[in-house]
Amino acid sequence: MDLQEVREKAREVLKGICRVCVVCDGRNCPTGVPGIGGAGTGEGFRRNIASLARWKLNLRVLHPRKIQDTTFELFGHKLSFPILGGAIAGAKVNFGGRLDEREIARALVLGAKAAGTVALTGDGPDPEVFAAGLAAIREADGWGIPVIKPRSNKEIIKRIREAEKTGALAVAIDVDAAGLFNMTRVGQVVEPKTAEDIIEIARSTSLPLILKGIMTVADAKVALASGAVGIVVSNHGGRALDHTLGTADVLPGIAAAVKGRLMVLVDGGIRSGVDVLKMLALGADAVLVGRPLFIAACGGGPQGVKMQLEALAQELTVAMRLTGCGALQDISSEVICNVM
Ligand SMILES: Cc1cc2nc3c(=O)[nH]c(=O)nc-3n(C[C@H](O)[C@H](O)[C@H](O)COP(=O)(O)O)c2cc1C
Numbered sequence: 001m002d003l004q005e006v007r008e009k010a011r012e013v014l015k016g017i018c019r020v021c022v023v024c025d026g027r028n029c030p031t032g033v034p035g036i037g038g039a040g041t042g043e044g045f046r047r048n049i050a051s052l053a054r055w056k057l058n059l060r061v062l063h064p065r066k067i068q069d070t071t072f073e074l075f076g077h078k079l080s081f082p083i084l085g086g087a088i089a090g091a092k093v094n095f096g097g098r099l100d101e102r103e104i105a106r107a108l109v110l111g112a113k114a115a116g117t118v119a120l121t122g123d124g125p126d127p128e129v130f131a132a133g134l135a136a137i138r139e140a141d142g143w144g145i146p147v148i149k150p151r152s153n154k155e156i157i158k159r160i161r162e163a164e165k166t167g168a169l170a171v172a173i174d175v176d177a178a179g180l181f182n183m184t185r186v187g188q189v190v191e192p193k194t195a196e197d198i199i200e201i202a203r204s205t206s207l208p209l210i211l212k213g214i215m216t217v218a219d220a221k222v223a224l225a226s227g228a229v230g231i232v233v234s235n236h237g238g239r240a241l242d243h244t245l246g247t248a249d250v251l252p253g254i255a256a257a258v259k260g261r262l263m264v265l266v267d268g269g270i271r272s273g274v275d276v277l278k279m280l281a282l283g284a285d286a287v288l289v290g291r292p293l294f295i296a297a298c299g300g301g302p303q304g305v306k307m308q309l310e311a312l313a314q315e316l317t318v319a320m321r322l323t324g325c326g327a328l329q330d331i332s333s334e335v336i337c338n339v340m
Contacts, residue, residue, distance in 0.1 A: 001300055003307050010299030017095055020299075023271055024291045025049040026238065034094045034182065036291060038238030044246075045238025048269030051246025055278045055336045057323055065326030068317045072286055072328060074263070075170055075208045075229070079286075080116030081313040082328060083276055085109070085305065086237075086267050086290035087147045087174070088297075089122025089129045093182050099298065101132040107297035109136035111305025113143045115313075118169060119305075120212075120288065123149045123159070125186045130159060134166050142167025147212060150178050150190050153197055157204045164207060171205065172232070176213025176240040195226045202227030210265070213240065215250050217257045230263035237268055237290050248282055252333075255283025273315025277323065280331040 011020040018036040021028055026045035029037030038045025072082040085108045091101040105121050112119035121133025121144055130146065137144035146163045148156050150173055163171045177183070178192045202209045211223045212232035223231050233251050235244040247268035255264050266279050267288035279287045289312065296308035320326070323335040 001303065001307075003296075003304075003311060006296055006300035006304040006307065008299070010295045010304075013099070013298045014295070017098070018291075018295065020295055023049075024295070025269070025271075033239045034090070036094065036294075038242070039240065040242030042238060042242070044235050044240075044242050044244040045269075047244065047246040048235065048238060048248070049246070049271075051248035052269050052275050052278055054338060055248065055282070056339050057274065057277070057319065058335055058337060059322055060324040060335075061322060063324040065321070065324060065330065067326060068320045069327045070313060070316055070320070074118065074286065077118070077169060079118065081309075081316060082280065082286035083309060083312050083316070084117055084265070084286060084288045085112040085119025085293050085309070086288040087120040087122040087133070088290055088294040089133065090124040090126075090182075092126055092128075093124060101128050102135060103301070104294070104297055105132040105136040106139065107301045107305050108293060109133075109140050109144045111293075111297065111302035112309060113140045114302060114306040115309040117309060118143055118145060119293075120145045120147050120172060122147055123174075125183050125188050134162060137163075137168050138166045142169065144168055145170045145172055145210070147172040147174050149173070149180065149183060149188075150175050150193055152189050152191070153200055155189070156201055160201070160205050160207070164205065168207065170208040170210055170230070172210035172212050173201070174212040174234075174236065175219075176215070176234065176236050179240065195222050198223070198226035198228060210263070214254065215244060215247070217253050220254045220258045220262070224258050224262050228262065230265060231258070232288060233264065233266040233284070234288075235268055248279065251279065251282045251284060259283055259285070273312050273317070274319045276312060276316045277319040277331060278336055280328060281333055281336045
């Protein structure tokens with residue numbers, strides 16, 4: 001099985017949900033939210049792609065860096081590369097029950113582990129969503145990071161206790177899901193979080209706490225001051241709120257404010273190793289990839305996810321070599337330029 005076959009299989013499996021486009025850019029999605037696309041007009045999703053596309057690379061090949069080292073350390077754990085699997089969950093709501101929640105979570109978590117990296121798992125109104133993620137992480141001996149919706153603190157801490165039992169590497173809250181209608185509609189509270197709320201959550205666990213869905217310097221500073229150890233600069237793949245900026249628009253400002261004091265992760269529209277290099281040059285420590293890995297999971301299970309991640313890492317290696325970078329620390333704003 002090669003990646004082309006994985007994508008062809010995914011096209012069959014995802015008929016009516018996702019067209020498995022040559023480039024997943026949100027321009028031709030048959031579904032929005034619920035589904036695979038973006039919220040509303042889909043502008044937030046497309047903006048992620050556009051905000052990355054305006055950055056170009058400075059090709060540089062007269063240099064001594066003949067070997068490229070992509071290894072990356074996440075909270076004391078060595079990863080093969082700075083590319084993590086994003087949380088893609090909610091099979092019943094998003095895919096009409098056609099896909100199995102446990103199989104998706106398992107493919108993402110085990111595929112990422114097999115590639116030497118780590119995946120995040122999701123949460124949703126159906127308890128099966130969070131349970132599926134934890135089951136996959138347990139099977140991977142704790143090699144995963146569960147993301148919990150911004151529920152009441154009591155409900156979050158209850159789920160953190162469950163996450164701790166799996167031996168998870170860290171725990172995250174997708175704070176940008178505070179307006180998620182599919183939760184409130186069925187009586188499950190999601191809410192904006194105050195600094196005091198985050199302090200209480202951070203103090204409740206010894207696991208590193210990551211806040212996902214940070215799009216402003218102000219929120220990044222609250223995360224830092226409240227005991228989070230990492231953030232994901234993310235607009236939820238354009239699914240939380242229409243017409244947000246792209247993540248590559250806001251990343252440089254956020255990284256300038258908190259990098260070195262918080263682990264800065266980013267997602268949204270990352271489709272190639274070149275995109276990974278751009279995000280690292282814009283200030284991220286590492287990236288998360290969402291939809292392309294989900295497609296690989298649907299077409300090839302854990303093996304498909306592993307292959308897709310390794311293809312991205314291979315492209316990153318080439319991009320580093322051709323921009324004069326030997327290690328991740330060499331990737332700076334000097335490798336890119338903004339043409340618009
Ligand atoms: C169908 C679908 C389900 C998702 N479910 C979750 C979730 O449960 N928790 C979460 O934090 N993010 C969730 N996300 C957002 C992704 O983790 C990630 O932020 C986003 O997909 C990144 O953008 P990309 O898909 O363009 O790479 C979901 C995204 C999609 C497309």
